[in-house]
Amino acid sequence: MQKRTVIKNIKKIINKFGAFDVNEIGAETSPCVGELGNYVGLAEYFKPTGVQVNVYMPSGFSSDPEDEYDMDYEDLDKDTLEEILMLAEIWEAECLQTEKRISN
Numbered sequence: 001m002q003k004r005t006v007i008k009n010i011k012k013i014i015n016k017f018g019a020f021d022v023n024e025i026g027a028e029t030s031p032c033v034g035e036l037g038n039y040v041g042l043a044e045y046f047k048p049t050g051v052q053v054n055v056y057m058p059s060g061f062s063s064d065p066e067d068e069y070d071m072d073y074e075d076l077d078k079d080t081l082e083e084i085l086m087l088a089e090i091w092e093a094e095c096l097q098t099e100k101r102i103s104n
Contacts (some may be wrong), residue, residue, distance in 0.1 A: 006081040007073045013088040014048050017095040021045040021052075025090045030054075033085040037095065043076075045085060046091075050065060051076070 001009075014020070022030045022044045030042035038057050045052035050072040054065035073081065 001082075003081060004077065006085050007075045010046070010073060010081065010085050010088050011048055013038075013092045014046060017092055018046065019047045020088075021093045022087065025087060025094060027087055027090075031080045033071060033080055043080065043084060044073070046088065049073075051084065 019059075025043050030044045032040060033043050034041045038056050040058055041053045041055050043051040044054050050070055053069050053071050055067040055069075056063075057066055073084075076084070
């Protein structure tokens with residue numbers, strides 16, 4: 001699948017079911033968008049316009065991010081986008097399941 005098709009599919013799901021974060025879907029890991037020294041940037045919140053990247057220092061004692069910034073989908077590599085699409089598809093399935101339960 002081409003990069004722009006992956007982005008289109010991610011945005012389609014988020015526009016229909018809303019923004020989400022990795023905690024809402026119970027993801028065990030977050031897509032890594034980059035590393036610099038002891039710091040690692042993880043995509044953890046997904047919006048129609050892009051992702052919120054939280055920066056962590058893995059050797060630190062806190063699970064709270066050191067910093068955060070937004071990144072456009074177009075600036076992410078294809079592998080990361082495919083990971084995000086898999087998370088978005090899980091989000092879509094959970095939302096559809098919730099809608100079905102509510103309608104019964």
